[in-house]
Amino acid sequence: xxxxxxxxxxxxxxxxxxxxxxxxxxxxxxxxxxxxxxxxxxxxxxxxxxxxxxxxxxxxxxxxxxxxxxxxxxxxxxxxxxxxxxxxxxxxxxxxxxxxxxxxxxxxxxxxxxxxxxxxxxxxxxxxxxxxxxxxxxxxxxxxxxxxxxxxxxxxxxxxxxxxxxxxxxxxxxxxxxxxxxxxxxxxxxxxxxxxxxxxxxxxxxxxxxxxxxxxxxxxxxxxxxxxxxxxxxxxxxxxxxxxxxxxxxxxxxxxxxxxxxxxxxxxxxxxxxxxxxxxxxxxxxxxxxxxxxxxxxxxxxxxxxxxxxxxxxxxxxxxxxxxxxxxxxxxxxxxxxxxxxxxxxxxxxxxxxxxxxxxxxxxxxxxxxxxxxxxxxxxxxxxxxxxxxxxxxxxxxxxxxxxxxxxxxxxxxxxxxxxxxxxxxxxxxxxxxxxxxxx
Amino acid sequence: xxxxxxxxxxxxxxxxxxxxxxxxxxxxxxxxxxxxxxxxxxxxxxxxxxxxxxxxxxxxxxxxxxxxxxxxxxxxxxxxxxxxxxxxxxxxxxxxxxxxxxxxxxxxxxxxxxxxxxxxxxxxxxxxxxxxxxxxxxxxxxxxxxxxxxxxxxxxxxxxxxxxxxxxxxxxxxxxxxxxxxxxxxxxxxxxxxxxxxxxxxxxxxxxxxxxxxxxxxxxxxxxxxxxxxxxxxxxxxxxxxxxxxxxxxxxxxxxxxxxxxxxxxxxxxxxxxxxxxxxxxxxxxxxxxxxxxxxxxxxxxxxxxxxxxxxxxxxxxxxxxxxxxxxxxxxxxxxxxxxxxxxxxxxxxxxxxxxxxxxxxxxxxxxxxxxxxxxxxxxxxxxxxxxxxxxxxxxxxxxxxxxxxxxxxxxxxxxxxxxxxxxxxxxxxxxxxxxxxxx
Numbered sequence: 001x002x003x004x005x006x007x008x009x010x011x012x013x014x015x016x017x018x019x020x021x022x023x024x025x026x027x028x029x030x031x032x033x034x035x036x037x038x039x040x041x042x043x044x045x046x047x048x049x050x051x052x053x054x055x056x057x058x059x060x061x062x063x064x065x066x067x068x069x070x071x072x073x074x075x076x077x078x079x080x081x082x083x084x085x086x087x088x089x090x091x092x093x094x095x096x097x098x099x100x101x102x103x104x105x106x107x108x109x110x111x112x113x114x115x116x117x118x119x120x121x122x123x124x125x126x127x128x129x130x131x132x133x134x135x136x137x138x139x140x141x142x143x144x145x146x147x148x149x150x151x152x153x154x155x156x157x158x159x160x161x162x163x164x165x166x167x168x169x170x171x172x173x174x175x176x177x178x179x180x181x182x183x184x185x186x187x188x189x190x191x192x193x194x195x196x197x198x199x200x201x202x203x204x205x206x207x208x209x210x211x212x213x214x215x216x217x218x219x220x221x222x223x224x225x226x227x228x229x230x231x232x233x234x235x236x237x238x239x240x241x242x243x244x245x246x247x248x249x250x251x252x253x254x255x256x257x258x259x260x261x262x263x264x265x266x267x268x269x270x271x272x273x274x275x276x277x278x279x280x281x282x283x284x285x286x287x288x289x290x291x292x293x294x295x296x297x298x299x300x301x302x303x304x305x306x307x308x309x310x311x312x313x314x315x316x317x318x319x320x321x322x323x324x325x326x327x328x329x330x331x332x333x334x335x336x337x338x339x340x341x342x343x344x345x346x347x348x349x350x351x352x353x354x355x356x357x358x359x360x361x362x363x364x365x366x367x368x369x370x371x372x373x374x375x376x377x378x379x380x381x382x383x384x385x386x387x388x389x390x391x392x393x394x395x396x397x398x399x400x401x402x403x404x405x406x407x408x409x410x411x412x413x414x415x416x417x418x419x420x421x422x423x424x425x426x427x428x429x430x431x432x433x434x435x436x437x438x439x440x
Numbered sequence: 441x442x443x444x445x446x447x448x449x450x451x452x453x454x455x456x457x458x459x460x461x462x463x464x465x466x467x468x469x470x471x472x473x474x475x476x477x478x479x480x481x482x483x484x485x486x487x488x489x490x491x492x493x494x495x496x497x498x499x500x501x502x503x504x505x506x507x508x509x510x511x512x513x514x515x516x517x518x519x520x521x522x523x524x525x526x527x528x529x530x531x532x533x534x535x536x537x538x539x540x541x542x543x544x545x546x547x548x549x550x551x552x553x554x555x556x557x558x559x560x561x562x563x564x565x566x567x568x569x570x571x572x573x574x575x576x577x578x579x580x581x582x583x584x585x586x587x588x589x590x591x592x593x594x595x596x597x598x599x600x601x602x603x604x605x606x607x608x609x610x611x612x613x614x615x616x617x618x619x620x621x622x623x624x625x626x627x628x629x630x631x632x633x634x635x636x637x638x639x640x641x642x643x644x645x646x647x648x649x650x651x652x653x654x655x656x657x658x659x660x661x662x663x664x665x666x667x668x669x670x671x672x673x674x675x676x677x678x679x680x681x682x683x684x685x686x687x688x689x690x691x692x693x694x695x696x697x698x699x700x701x702x703x704x705x706x707x708x709x710x711x712x713x714x715x716x717x718x719x720x721x722x723x724x725x726x727x728x729x730x731x732x733x734x735x736x737x738x739x740x741x742x743x744x745x746x747x748x749x750x751x752x753x754x755x756x757x758x759x760x761x762x763x764x765x766x767x768x769x770x771x772x773x774x775x776x777x778x779x780x781x782x783x784x785x786x787x788x789x790x791x792x793x794x795x796x797x798x799x800x801x802x803x804x805x806x807x808x809x810x811x812x813x814x815x816x817x818x819x820x821x822x823x824x825x826x827x828x829x830x831x832x833x834x835x836x837x838x839x840x841x842x843x844x845x846x847x848x849x850x851x852x853x854x855x856x857x858x859x860x861x862x863x864x865x866x867x868x869x870x871x872x873x874x875x876x877x878x879x880x
Contacts, residue, residue, distance in 0.1 A: 024590055024732050035589040037770050131587070137733035139587030146586075146763070147571070147579030149475040150464055150753030275739070278718050292464050292750035293577035293740060299715070300736030310733035313590030321770065323586070323763045330477050330761065 006039035007320040010075045010100075012046045012067070012091050013082030017105055017132070019056040020309030021079060025316075026056070032313065036320035040313075044069045067091065071098035077319055079312060080104040089113050092128070096120050101324070103315045105132035105308055108197075111206035115219060118333045127328040129315035134207045135160050135284045137307030138300040139314070143288065144214045145327055151290025153215040155255035157439065160207040162282030162302045163198035164230045164250040166190045168267075169280045172238045172247075178231070190282050190303075200229035201250065205265040208252035215288075216254060217332035217339035218261050225263035226345050226413065232434055233267055237355055240383055240405045241269050244353075247277040251439060260343035269353050269438040346414030351380065351438040354406040356423075357430035364428040365404060371426065375419040378409045401430060407438070444478035447760040450515045450540075451485045452507070452531050453522030457545055457572070458485070459496040460749030461519060465756075466496070472753065476760035480753075484509045507531065511538035517759055519752060520544040529553050532568070536560050541764070543755045545572035545748055548637075551646035555659060558773045567768040569755035574647045575600050575724040577747030578740040579754070583728065584654045585767055591730025593655040595695035597879065600647040602722035602742045603638035604670045604690040606630045608707075609720045612678045612687075618671070630722050630743075640669035641690065645705040648692035655728075656694060657772035657779035658701050665703035666785050666853065672874055673707055677795055680823055680845045681709050684793075687717040691879060700783035709793050709878040786854030791820065791878040794846040796863075797870035804868040805844060811866065815859040818849045841870060847878070 009025070011018050025032065025042050033039045044064045047054075070078050071094065078095035080102060082088050088109045095102050102121070104110070110117070110133055121128045131141045135158070144153070159165055163185055170181040182199070185191035197203050205227045212218045230250055241248050246269035255262040270277045275297055279285045284302030289295045301307040318324035332339070358364045365384075372379060383405040408416075416435060423433055449465070451458050465472065465482050473479045484504045487494075510518050511534065518535035520542060522528050528549045535542050542561070544550070550557070550573055561568045571581045575598070584593070599605055603625055610621040622639070625631035637643050645667045649660045670690050681688050686709035695702040710717045715737055719725045724742030729735045741747040758764035772779070798804045805824075812819060823845040848856075856875060863873055 020732075028590065028592060028731070031592055032590065034772070035770055037766075137588075137730075138736055139583060142582065142587045143579060146758065147582045147754055148577075148750070149757045150468065150472060150750045152468060152471055275718065278715065290577075290750060291468075292460075292746040292753070294744075294747055296578055296738075296740030298736070298738060301734050304734075306732040307734055310588070310590045310730060313732070314587055317589045318586065321766050323766055326477075326761050326763055326766075330475055332474070 004038035006041040007036065007316065008041050008043045008074055008076045009079060009316060010044040010046060010070050010077070011042060011079045011081060012070065013080065014045050014047045014054050015081065015083070016305045017308045017312065018045070018079070018081040019054045020305040021081065021312045022056045022058060024309050024313045032317060036317045038320055040316050040320055043074055044072070046070065067094065070095050070100065075100055077101045077103060077316065079316070080106060081312070085109045085112050089117070092117050093120065096124050096126050099124060099126065101127045101129070101319055103129045103312055103319070105130070105312055107133040107203070107206045107210060111209045111222065114210070114213070122329070127319065127325050129318060129324050130210070131315050132308045132311035134210050135286060135298070135302040136300070136304065137310040138284055138286065138298050138302060139311070140211070140286045140298050141214065143298055144211065145331055148288060148290050148293060148296070151292045153256070154289040154291060156211050156215055156253070156286065156288050157276065158208070158211065158252045158284070158286040159249050159276060159279050160252055160284050160286065160302055161198055161204040161250050162284055163191045163195060164204070165279060165284070166282045167199065168230060168238065168248055168250070171235050172242065175235060177235055178233060199231045201227045201265045204250055204252045208254060208263065208265050212254040212261065212263060213333060214331060216256070216261050218342060219339065220263055220342055224342050226266060226348070227264070228266040230267050232432070236403060237434060240355065241353065243383065244269070244407065245272050246270060246438070247272050248436065249276060249279070251276070253439070256340065257343050259340065261340035262343045262348055264348065264437070267436050269436055271440065346412060346417065348413040349410055350413070351410050351440065352408045352416055353436045353438055354408065355434045356404045357401050357432055358404045359428045360400040360402045361428065367426055367428055368404070368406070368423065371419055371422045372406070372408070375415045377411045377415055377419055379406055380409045381407045446479035446481040447476065447756065448481050448483045448514055448516045449519060449756060450483060450510050450517070451519045451521060452510065453520070454485050454487045454494050455521065455523070456745045457748045457752065458519070458521040459494045460745040461521065461752045462496045462498060464749050464753045472757060476757045478760055480756050480760055483514055484512070486510065507534065510535050510540065515540055517541045517543060517756065519756070520546060521752070525549045525552050529557070532557050533560060536564050536566050539564060539566065541567045541569070541759055543569045543752055543759070545570070545752055547573040547643070547646045547650060551649045551662065554650070554653070562769070567759065567765050569758060569764050570650070571755050572748045572751035574650050575726055575738070575742040576740070576744065577750040578724055578726065578738050578742060579751070580651070580726045580738050581654065583738055584651065585771055588728060588730050588733060588736070591732045593696070594729040594731060596651050596655055596693070596726065596728050597716060598648070598651065598692045598724070598726040599689050599716060599719050600692055600724050600726065600742055601638055601644040601690050602724055603631045603635060604644070605719060605724070606722040607639065608670060608678065608688055608690070611675050612682065615675060617675055618673060639671045641667045641705045644690055644692045648694060648703065648705050651692070652694040652701065652703060653773060654771060656696070656701050658782060659779065660703055660782055664782050666706060666788070667704070668706040670707050672872070676843060677874060680795065681793065683823065684709070684847065685712050686710060686878070687712050688876065689716060689719070691716070693879070696780065697783050699780065701780035702783045702788055704785070704788065704877070707876050709876055711880065786852060786857065788853040789850055790853070791850050791880065792848045792856055793876045793878055794848065795874045796844045797841050797872055798844045799868045800840040800842045801868065807866055807868055808844070808846070808863065811859055811862045812846070812848070815855045817851045817855055817859055819846055820849045821847045
């Protein structure tokens with residue numbers, strides 16, 4: 001063991017996560033060597049701008065600017081930590097083509113180009129590790145790849161976007177508007193200056209495609225399943241849900257349904273006595289149900305410098321030990337098994353929360369009920385409070401607007417979509433009509 | 441990959457877990473072969489009584505009664521699933537001496553003889569896998585051994601005895617006495633006819649010694665740290681805790697404290713907004729804090745046939761792939777690193793919940809307060825309700841007895857023990873005085 005050569009690493013990109021990885025490898029080096037059976041050396045840290053401050057002190061000669069150093073015979077593994085998909089894709093291809101293993105935290109890249117990159121890795125006999133791409137420090141990739149391997153996975157339900165979860169927690173806890181909660185998330189470093197990818201559900205959906213491929217062998221692209229963000233939610237929606245005994249969470253779901261796979265990423269009402277409902281702030285939780293193990297939960301910080309770096313370094317340790325190279329060829333990442341086909345969205349069956357701002361005049365509620373009835377959607381319960389809308393919100397000279405919430409019995413997404421078309425045509429209903437699924 | 445020989449397994453003991461393992465291996469065989477890169481065959485299932493019904497149909501020739509078959513050249517791995525420590529220890533030694541890998545779910549065995557067995561495995565170049573020994577299907581052993589390997593572990597706090605957790609949940613939810621809740625746990629199959637090992641904290645403490653060794657390299661035996669069961673708790677204690685904003689859980693703790701390791705397994709008051717407080721029924725949860733990843737939580741069913749069998753089969757898959765053989769020599773299981781020494785119990789610092797049944801006469805509370813004050817234990821808050829004790833409970837002819845609850849500020853276990861000695865001498869206090877720690 002003692003005579004094993006060190007594992008030699010090039011870190012490409014020394015931003016938040018990259019410098020966190022360098023920090024762990026330098027500061028915990030003895031501990032890591034013991035867990036790895038050999039040392040893990042940062043040989044190069046390749047950046048565009050070597051003058052930028054990094055928050056980590058690297059040994060002399062490590063900081064470099066040439067991407068060609070990835071191909072050096074002194075390198076065994078390339079850590080792609082620059083983000084984005086264009087240059088990042090090139091870096092991963094260049095590394096694999098040069099015969100290097102790759103560690104990446106880049107879910108957008110894997111979602112977009114994973115199929116091609118995994119294929120290339122297989123051709124080259126190299127390994128791509130991506131524990132950090134989903135839920136940061138929470139070891140859900142290892143969970144699916146190894147720990148729960150005895151199980152046929154039945155379902156995955158996941159809160160994997162910490163930014164959205166922080167915003168939703170902040171709104172309800174501090175009775176904040178969506179806009180104020182976003183501003184607070186930005187102050188605390190949980191949201192980017194442009195938070196679009198987080199709040200519109202893209203980030204969570206990208207992570208879902210990775211989980212779905214690992215657990216069910218199913219390749220899905222972002223357009224193959226319903227995706228909805230938290231950006232249309234109002235504080236009032238969280239309060240109605242609360243009144244009904246639910247929490248609203250941005251939930252990514254992949255669930256076996258006969259020979260099909262049900263997939264969606266949507267803000268969802270979750271009963272407040274379920275573990276998922278208790279996940280607050282920027283924490284993530286992934287619930288995995290296996291046929292033998294039943295339900296298991298993995299939770300922790302899904303983003304942030306050190307949690308993400310922890311996952312990247314655990315991948316490096318798996319490569320140093322040799323486990324990752326053994327596991328990678330056995331993953332269902334190239335349709336080696338018969339994958340489950342994606343259930344057409346129209347056939348997804350759930351209960352729904354419908355929130356209308358309706359003109360307060362005779363016949364409005366009856367119009368809504370009639371449209372739902374025509375599509376065989378039955379109403380389980382409804383809420384209408386007086387004076388819920390501040391007069392200023394309904395505007396001068398307009399008729400008074402009242403919020404009206406309907407909870408449906410189980411129906412299909414197809415029936416709901418057909419009803420939606422008529423509902424949005426209805427003059428008595430404001431265009432901000434909102435529909436959310438309920439996870440029972 | 442296709443030409444790899446099957447991994448050949450002898451299951452020793454075909455009780456609940458053993459038959460669950462056989463079931464998964466037979467029913468999920470294709471899925472498991474894909475995850476393992478080769479088949480996993482049950483060659484022998486060795487039992488004492490071959491006529492007993494097993495709930496699983498084995499292929500002809502598999503059921504056997506001779507322990508010598510473990511040594512057969514047709515066997516690669518022995519699964520020790522008979523429980524107990526005497527015969528089980530012999531089985532593991534016989535298997536290792538015959539050059540077989542071992543998978544076991546036996547925490548009592550590892551706690552008692554782990555040191556010797558791990559040493560023997562190392563000498564023979566063989567692997568012992570024990571994912572199922574702690575928290576059943578919840579992959580906390582793999583979490584500590586692999587996923588969180590980049591981290592210096594700071595603390596582990598764990599609910600690992602499902603029986604106790606079920607009883608505590610049942611008591612509070614159904615306002616049951618301890619005895620009624622135990623009976624209910626027995627009806628539901630969560631408690632043995634003799635539940636002593638579960639309810640007196642032994643089982644949880646055994647699991648804690650395994651976690652402490654993996655995470656901190658520290659060898660502890662059961663007498664090295666405070667251990668307390670749930671068998672002295674009354675419903676009233678759970679209700680007082682609830683009133684104060686806490687849940688009572690049987691909590692196993694291993695926590696880095698300077699150069700020392702703080703270890704204890706005790707019913708503990710946990711603030712009701714913490715994730716651990718929300719674990720109900722027979723579920724387990726392990727909170728692991730690492731220096732990089734922060735806090736992570738692993739949760740699921742910690743016992744039961746199929747969850748435990750899921751963990752055993754995941755170990756078999758790890759052996760089939762070859763990962764387990766690479767990981768085992770790198771675990772801190774033989775003091776290869778400098779282990780943390782156990783913090784003397786007297787030096788553990790916490791807040792405490794003290795519950796007295798005191799004689800309702802002038803001066804009683806003052807006696808209690810004086811004794812605590814003499815030991816420099818200061819009182820943070822107290823509860824005394826009227827009419828809490830049913831008159832019948834205090835017995836004929838006795839003075840009226842009132843419950844009195846004190847919450848202390850932070851103090852040491854040593855100070856508390858010294859105070860205990862005086863408190864139990866105090867005539868005004870009933871002998872059922874109860875002291876529980878509070879985890880903040």
